[in-house]
Amino acid sequence: MNTLELTGLGPLYDALRRAGYTVIGPTVRDDAIVLAELDSIDHLPYGWGVRLAPGGYRLRRRDDGAAFAHAAGPQSWKPFLHRPRVKVWEADRTDDGFEVKDAAPEPGRLALLGVRPCDLRAIAIQDRVLTGGRHVDPSYAARRDGAFIVAVNCTEPGETCFCVSMGTGPQAGPGYDLSLTELTGEDSLRYVVDVGTEAGARVMGDIQAGPAEPAVVDRARAEVTAAADRMGREMPALGLRDLMAGSLEAERWDEVAERCLSCGNCTMVCPTCFCTRVTDTTDLTGDHAERWQLWDSCFDLDYSHLHGGDVRSSPKSRYRQWLTHKLGTWHDQFGSSGCVGCGRCIVWCPVGIDLTVEVAALRAETAQDGAG
Amino acid sequence: MTADAAPAPMAPVPYRVTGRRAETADTVTLTLEPVGVSIAEPLPGQFTMMYAFGIGEVPISVSRIGPGRVREQTVRAVGAVTRAVCATKPGQVVGLRGPFGVGWGLESARGRDLVIAAGGIGMAPLRPVVLRALSEREAFGRITVLIGARTPADLLFTDELDVWRARGARVEVTVDRPAPGWSGHVGLITALVGSVDADPVRAAAFVCGPEVMMRVTAEALIGLGMPAVDVRVSLERNMRCGLGWCGHCQLGPLLICRDGPVVPYGHAVPLMTVREL
Numbered sequence: 001m002n003t004l005e006l007t008g009l010g011p012l013y014d015a016l017r018r019a020g021y022t023v024i025g026p027t028v029r030d031d032a033i034v035l036a037e038l039d040s041i042d043h044l045p046y047g048w049g050v051r052l053a054p055g056g057y058r059l060r061r062r063d064d065g066a067a068f069a070h071a072a073g074p075q076s077w078k079p080f081l082h083r084p085r086v087k088v089w090e091a092d093r094t095d096d097g098f099e100v101k102d103a104a105p106e107p108g109r110l111a112l113l114g115v116r117p118c119d120l121r122a123i124a125i126q127d128r129v130l131t132g133g134r135h136v137d138p139s140y141a142a143r144r145d146g147a148f149i150v151a152v153n154c155t156e157p158g159e160t161c162f163c164v165s166m167g168t169g170p171q172a173g174p175g176y177d178l179s180l181t182e183l184t185g186e187d188s189l190r191y192v193v194d195v196g197t198e199a200g201a202r203v204m205g206d207i208q209a210g211p212a213e214p215a216v217v218d219r220a221r222a223e224v225t226a227a228a229d230r231m232g233r234e235m236p237a238l239g240l241r242d243l244m245a246g247s248l249e250a251e252r253w254d255e256v257a258e259r260c261l262s263c264g265n266c267t268m269v270c271p272t273c274f275c276t277r278v279t280d281t282t283d284l285t286g287d288h289a290e291r292w293q294l295w296d297s298c299f300d301l302d303y304s305h306l307h308g309g310d311v312r313s314s315p316k317s318r319y320r321q322w323l324t325h326k327l328g329t330w331h332d333q334f335g336s337s338g339c340v341g342c343g344r345c346i347v348w349c350p351v352g353i354d355l356t357v358e359v360a361a362l363r364a365e366t367a368q369d370g371a372g
Numbered sequence: 373m374t375a376d377a378a379p380a381p382m383a384p385v386p387y388r389v390t391g392r393r394a395e396t397a398d399t400v401t402l403t404l405e406p407v408g409v410s411i412a413e414p415l416p417g418q419f420t421m422m423y424a425f426g427i428g429e430v431p432i433s434v435s436r437i438g439p440g441r442v443r444e445q446t447v448r449a450v451g452a453v454t455r456a457v458c459a460t461k462p463g464q465v466v467g468l469r470g471p472f473g474v475g476w477g478l479e480s481a482r483g484r485d486l487v488i489a490a491g492g493i494g495m496a497p498l499r500p501v502v503l504r505a506l507s508e509r510e511a512f513g514r515i516t517v518l519i520g521a522r523t524p525a526d527l528l529f530t531d532e533l534d535v536w537r538a539r540g541a542r543v544e545v546t547v548d549r550p551a552p553g554w555s556g557h558v559g560l561i562t563a564l565v566g567s568v569d570a571d572p573v574r575a576a577a578f579v580c581g582p583e584v585m586m587r588v589t590a591e592a593l594i595g596l597g598m599p600a601v602d603v604r605v606s607l608e609r610n611m612r613c614g615l616g617w618c619g620h621c622q623l624g625p626l627l628i629c630r631d632g633p634v635v636p637y638g639h640a641v642p643l644m645t646v647r648e649l
Contacts, residue, residue, distance in 0.1 A: 097465025
């Protein structure tokens with residue numbers, strides 16, 4: 001595999017634009033590092049880091065000018081691929097009942113610049129859910145087919161990160177077109193570039209980029225390896241699936257339910273949560289109908305509605321559904337864990353519920369029950 | 373199937389209502405014929421997503437398959453969409469998507485005795501099993517149909533039961549609360565299990581109704597000596613897409629639209645016994 005070197009990302013940004021991509025990447029907005037269309041490579045969050053805690057997120061200034069030395073922000077890449085609001089079709093009444101016209105998938109030719117290894121795995125997980133089964137979600141598939149992924153290996157994990165536990169980072173796994181490792185120097189930024197696909201090779205072929213020197217490559221690899229030892233959290237994955245299946249009646253759910261607000265923030269920021277609701281509407285004439293697919297959350301009371309009432313009427317049952325699905329039954333449904341260890345659900349929980357703490361408590365309770 | 377011919381997974385296919393029969397005070401059976409293209413032929417136990425124009429879509433059991441491209445579906449009015457569907461008049465058009473889910477697996481029961489147990493509207497997805505088994509009577513062993521309902525007025529397909537009997541099925545009916553003129557059984561459907569005409573170790577059972585009814589019926593059948601793997605139940609959860617994307621129909625490890633609605637009782641029982649799962 002080619003290993004190249006870049007000093008600065010301007011040429012890469014320009015090459016992506018020339019290839020017809022809209023470049024999405026991290027940038028500072030509203031006191032957070034958000035993901036947005038980049039008008040210029042200068043809008044990357046150079047010199048910004050973050051301080052993360054359960055229910056806490058703050059920007060902080062760094063000593064260097066690194067663009068990618070910040071952990072996961074409030075968004076994942078999910079809104080760009082699995083759109084929060086999708087018009088599925090529209091229909092008009094006709095003499096023969098009605099005629100349905102599929103909505104053309106929103107065009108998207110996006111270059112996702114700065115995808116963390118945890119988020120790269122999350123994209124693969126959503127691929128499996130939305131395109132890997134018998135039915136393919138046309139909106140997601142269209143956005144995904146048009147996407148070019150520039151991953152960034154993680155050299156600066158946050159206080160709530162645990163990708164190592166979930167086996168997703170800090171080194172990017174397969175699925176990227178290009179993968180960068182950022183090296184900060186006295187007065188410049190250097191990037192070691194790994195090429196993952198033909199499309200990645202074509203973009204790099206459009207740039208004057210020489211091969212990376214072995215010493216530089218070694219330093220880059222070493223920084224990523226070192227990051228693995230600086231995870232702020234851990235959640236031993238061994239036996240997690242069985243723990244979830246065996247904990248459905250645990251007392252811990254009552255305890256966490258006293259804190260959980262059922263707000264659904266965790267599901268919105270989670271890069272793998274995929275649930276949607278299907279909403280049918282008409283205009284005032286009643287002759288024109290539309291169907292929309294909107295993000296939904298298993299914390300919403302209406303989510304489990306049946307004619308007899310809501311199946312999961314207690315907050316306890318809704319938190320249990322979320323956690324046991326994410327860490328347990330996701331394996332049964334889609335062949336992997338649904339958690340990538342990005343830590344967003346910890347940071348963006350308004351009351352700071354930390355799933356690694358909840359899992360440890362469930363483990364302790366199960367161990368105690370087993371001993372007793 | 374070419375890409376051009378494949379209907380978009382979310383697009384309802386227009387079906388004209390060509391017949392409407394009131395089954396009970398709140399339940400109707402609609403006869404449906406495609407306006408143009410038709411959806412694939414359902415298997416007994418599969419369901420469709422039925423669309424009322426501009427109002428919404430709900431999962432509904434297929435209660436008769438055929439003749440030809442004709443379908444019947446039986447709908448109980450419990451919400452805005454089902455009320456609209458139930459109010460549909462002959463000549464009007466509804467939309468169908470599907471069929472979805474795994475069916476009862478009647479093919480795997482060929483040569484065996486059949487026990488079909490239905491509670492309330494649970495008879496709707498079981499009717500195609502009865503009709504298909506009776507249409508190939510020699511392919512199956514003895515056939516027992518047990519039906520429970522709250523009152524005589526809540527029984528479905530009452531005018532067909534004698535036809536089923538005449539064609540070789542044992543049909544037993546019970547109600548929770550009798551009405552004047554009712555001379556049949558009164559009590560829980562489990563009380564009828566003793567009248568099952570089957571060799572338990574070579575029978576297949578199909579059970580559909582409220583969860584508690586399915587549990588006690590399945591346990592009673594297992595009590596006769598039937599292996600739990602040979603008792604199948606049909607589960608229900610909120611469904612929005614039928615395609616495995618929306619997440620709403622999860623029940624533990626299952627996506628009911630994809631892995632169900634029919635599952636072996638042995639798989640279902642640990643999921644049915646946890647509150648609010």
